[in-house]
Amino acid sequence: MAVKTMVQTIRDTLYGEMERDPNIIVMGEDVGMGGVFRATDGLRAAFGEERVIDTPLAESGIVGVAIGASLNGLRPVAEIQFADFILPAFNQIVNEAAKMRYRSGGDFWCPLVIRVPYGGNIKGGIYHSQSVEAYFAHVPGLTVVAPAFPYDAAGLLRAAIRAEDPVLFLEHKFTYNAIRGEVPADDHLVPIGQAEVKRPGKNLSVFTYGLMLHYSLRAAEDLAKEGLEAEVVDLRTLLPLDKETILASARKTGKVLIVHEDSKTGGLGAEVSAIIAEEGFEYLDAPIKRVTGPDVPAVPYAPPLEEAFMPSPEKVLHAMRELAAY
Amino acid sequence: MADTVQTRPLAAPTEVGLGREELLGMYRTMLLARALGQRMWLLARTGKTHFAVSGDGHEAVQVAAAQALDRTQDWCIPFYRDLAMMLHLGITARDVMLDDMARAEAPFGRGRQLPAHWSARRLRIVSGSSPVTTQLLHAAGVALASKLRGETAVTLTTCGDGATSEGDFHEALNFASVHRLPVVFVVENNGWAISVPRHKQMAVASIAERAAGYAMPGVTVDGTDLLESYKVIKEAVDRARAGEGPTLIDAQVVRLVPHSTNDDERRYRPAEELADAKARDPLPRYRAHLVAQRLLTEADDTELKQEVAQVVDDATDFAERSSYPDPSEIATHLYAGR
Numbered sequence: 001m002a003v004k005t006m007v008q009t010i011r012d013t014l015y016g017e018m019e020r021d022p023n024i025i026v027m028g029e030d031v032g033m034g035g036v037f038r039a040t041d042g043l044r045a046a047f048g049e050e051r052v053i054d055t056p057l058a059e060s061g062i063v064g065v066a067i068g069a070s071l072n073g074l075r076p077v078a079e080i081q082f083a084d085f086i087l088p089a090f091n092q093i094v095n096e097a098a099k100m101r102y103r104s105g106g107d108f109w110c111p112l113v114i115r116v117p118y119g120g121n122i123k124g125g126i127y128h129s130q131s132v133e134a135y136f137a138h139v140p141g142l143t144v145v146a147p148a149f150p151y152d153a154a155g156l157l158r159a160a161i162r163a164e165d166p167v168l169f170l171e172h173k174f175t176y177n178a179i180r181g182e183v184p185a186d187d188h189l190v191p192i193g194q195a196e197v198k199r200p201g202k203n204l205s206v207f208t209y210g211l212m213l214h215y216s217l218r219a220a221e222d223l224a225k226e227g228l229e230a231e232v233v234d235l236r237t238l239l240p241l242d243k244e245t246i247l248a249s250a251r252k253t254g255k256v257l258i259v260h261e262d263s264k265t266g267g268l269g270a271e272v273s274a275i276i277a278e279e280g281f282e283y284l285d286a287p288i289k290r291v292t293g294p295d296v297p298a299v300p301y302a303p304p305l306e307e308a309f310m311p312s313p314e315k316v317l318h319a320m321r322e323l324a325a326y
Numbered sequence: 327m328a329d330t331v332q333t334r335p336l337a338a339p340t341e342v343g344l345g346r347e348e349l350l351g352m353y354r355t356m357l358l359a360r361a362l363g364q365r366m367w368l369l370a371r372t373g374k375t376h377f378a379v380s381g382d383g384h385e386a387v388q389v390a391a392a393q394a395l396d397r398t399q400d401w402c403i404p405f406y407r408d409l410a411m412m413l414h415l416g417i418t419a420r421d422v423m424l425d426d427m428a429r430a431e432a433p434f435g436r437g438r439q440l441p442a443h444w445s446a447r448r449l450r451i452v453s454g455s456s457p458v459t460t461q462l463l464h465a466a467g468v469a470l471a472s473k474l475r476g477e478t479a480v481t482l483t484t485c486g487d488g489a490t491s492e493g494d495f496h497e498a499l500n501f502a503s504v505h506r507l508p509v510v511f512v513v514e515n516n517g518w519a520i521s522v523p524r525h526k527q528m529a530v531a532s533i534a535e536r537a538a539g540y541a542m543p544g545v546t547v548d549g550t551d552l553l554e555s556y557k558v559i560k561e562a563v564d565r566a567r568a569g570e571g572p573t574l575i576d577a578q579v580v581r582l583v584p585h586s587t588n589d590d591e592r593r594y595r596p597a598e599e600l601a602d603a604k605a606r607d608p609l610p611r612y613r614a615h616l617v618a619q620r621l622l623t624e625a626d627d628t629e630l631k632q633e634v635a636q637v638v639d640d641a642t643d644f645a646e647r648s649s650y651p652d653p654s655e656i657a658t659h660l661y662a663g664r
C-alpha cells in the first residue's frame with residue numbers, strides 16, 4: 001500500500017473522483033495553480049479551466065454559485081482557502097445549502113462538498129488558525145466530517161463527493177504534511193456517521209478528532225508505559241455524531257476525556273458530554289473531563305501564546321492521569 | 327446604457343412578435359394573479375392564514391419575463407413577489423393555494439416555508455429562502471452548469487431594489503460577468519424596501535447604472551408596461567442564449583399595497599406617492615391597450631374575470647378541503663433517503 005501525506009491523499013482522491021465523474025468541478029480561490037496548500041495541484045492541467053475554476057475572492061459567492069451548480073446537475077467541490085474566512089458564506093451554507101431539501105419538501109437538494117482547511121499550530125495567528133466546526137455541527141441538514149488519517153481522508157472525501165447532501169469537509173492544516181499513512185489504491189469508502197476506535201483500552205475513553213487525535217494517541221502511548229490503557233476514539237464525523245460508538249466506549253471504560261482544539265464553551269465536547277450524560281450516565285465512574293483550547297478568540301501568533309492555546313500531548317497525558325486516578 | 331422611464335404609448339403587438347393568443351394569455355395571467363393575490367391577502371387579514379405578501383403592481387414585468395423564457399429549457403429563480411411570473415410559467419392556482427394554507431400537499435415545500443416561497447423542479451423553478459438576494463448566486467451557479475455542458479438554457483432571476491444593497495448582489499453579478507454566464511438579472515424596483523425609500527438604499531440614480539461596474543448591459547424599463555418589458559427581457563434572454571453574457575434589468579414597478587399583511591404603510595408612506603403608484607397600475611393600462619387594439623371587448627373582459635374568479639374559488643375550496651401536514655412529518659426530507 002502506498003504511504004501518503006494528508007494533502008497528497010486529498011489531491012489524489014480529487015483526481016480520481018474527477019476522472020470518474022465529469023460532473024465534478026473544483027472551485028475556489030487560487031485552486032487553479034494548486035491552491036495555497038497544494039491540495040488541488042495538477043487538477044487544472046488534467047481537467048481544464050472549466051472544471052477547475054479560479055473564482056473571484058468572495059466566499060459567499062463561492063458557496064452560492066456552488067449551490068446553484070449543484071442544483072443543475074454538477075457536483076461541486078468548493079474550497080474555502082482558510083476556515084477563518086468561511087463566515088461570509090455562513091448564510092449560504094446554513095440558510096441555503098443545509099435547508100434546501102427540507103424547505104422544498106424534497107424538491108431540490110445540494111450534492112456539494114465544501115473543503116475547509118482549519119486549525120492551528122502553524123504560526124497562523126488568530127485569522128489563519130481557527131477551528132469552525134462548532135458553528136456548523138449545530139446545523140441540521142448539514143454533514144460535517146474531520147478526518148485525521150490519510151486512509152480516512154480518502155474514504156470520507158469519496159463518500160462526501162458521492163453524497164446527495166452538502167458536506168463540510170474539515171482538513172487540519174498541520175496534518176497536511178505532518179501526517180502520513182497508508183492509502184489503498186482501490187476506491188474505498190469510509191461511511192459518513194461512523195466513529196472508529198483507533199486504539200483500544202480499558203481504563204478510560206478519549207473522544208477526539210483532527211490533529212488532537214494524533215496528540216491523544218501519543219499521550220495514550222505514554223500512558224501505557226504507566227500500565228494504563230486509554231481507548232482512543234476518532235469521531236471522524238462530527239455531524240451526525242456516532243452515538244453508538246461513543247456510548248459503547250463510555251460503557252466499556254467508565255471514564256471519559258474529550259479533547260478538541262476548538263475553544264471550550266459550546267464546543268463539540270459539550271455535545272459529546274451531553275449524549276453521555278443523557279444516555280450513559282450510569283456507565284460513568286468519574287466526572288467527564290475536557291481538554292480544549294481556552295475561551296479566547298483564536299490561536300494567537302506569538303509562539304508562547306500559540307503554545308499556551310494549543311492542547312498538547314503533555315496536557316492530554318496529564319488529564320488522562322488525573323482521570324485514571326479518580 | 328440606462329435610459330429613463332418614458333410614458334410612451336404601449337408598443338404595438340407586431341413590434342414584439344406576439345400573437346393574439348399570447349397577448350390575451352398574458353392578460354389572463356395578470357388578472358388571475360391579481361385575484362388570487364387579493365384572495366390570499368384577505369385570508370391573512372381575516373385570520374384564516376397568517377401571512378401574505380403581494381405582487382400587486384409588479385405583474386406586467388413578471389408576465390413579460392415568463393413569456394420571454396423558453397419553458398422547455400430555461401430556469402427561473404424568483405423572489406416572493408413573483409406570483410404572476412409563477413402562474414405564467416405553469417404553476418397552478420391550486421398549487422398556490424395549497425401552499426398559502428400550508429397544506430400537506432403544498433408543492434413548494436409541504437408547509438415548511440411562509441407562503442410565496444415557490445419551488446417546482448418540473449418547471450425548473452428553484453426553491454428560494456427568505457433571506458433576500460441569496461438566489462442571485464444560485465442563478466449564476468445554475469447558469470454555470472448549463473454553460474459547462476454546452477446547453478442553451480438561460481437562467482432568469484429576480485429581486486427587489488432593497489435587495490441590491492446586499493453583498494450577494496455584487497458577488498453574483500461579478501461572477502456571472504467574469505464567466506459570461508447566460509443569466510438575466512431582473513430587479514423589480516418598486517422604490518421601497520418595507521419602509522425605506524430608494525434614496526436611502528443607494529446613491530446612484532438608477533440601478534441599471536451599476537451594470538457598468540460589471541461590464542454588462544444595464545437597461546431601465548417601465549416595468550408596468552408589459553410589452554416594453556417583454557421586449558427588453560426578450561433581448562436579454564436572446565443575448566444570454568447567444569453566449570453574450572448576463573444583463574441587468576432595472577424594471578420600475580409600483581407597490582400597490584403594504585409590504586406584507588404585517589406592515590402598516592400609513593406609518594411611512596406619503597398619500598401622494600401611493601396615489602401616483604395607483605395611477606401606474608399595470609392592469610388597467612394593459613387592458614386599455616388590448617381594447618384599443620381591438621383584441622379584447624368589454625364582453626370578453628367580463629367573461630375572463632368571471633372565469634378567473636371561478637379558478638380562485640376552486641383553488642380556495644380545494645385547499646380548504648385538504649389537510650395540514652401530520653406532525654410525524656417534522657423530520658422528513660432532511661437528508662437523502664430520510
Ligand SMILES: Cc1ncc(C[n+]2csc(CCOP(=O)(O)OP(=O)(O)O)c2C)c(N)n1
Binds near residue numbers: 407456457485488519
Ligand atoms: C437578508 C434579509 N434581511 C432582512 C430581511 C427582511 N425583509 C424582508 S423583505 C425586506 C425588504 C425588501 O425590499 P426590496 O428588496 O426592495 O423588495 P420589495 O419587498 O420591496 O419588493 C426586508 C428588509 C430579509 N428577508 N432578508
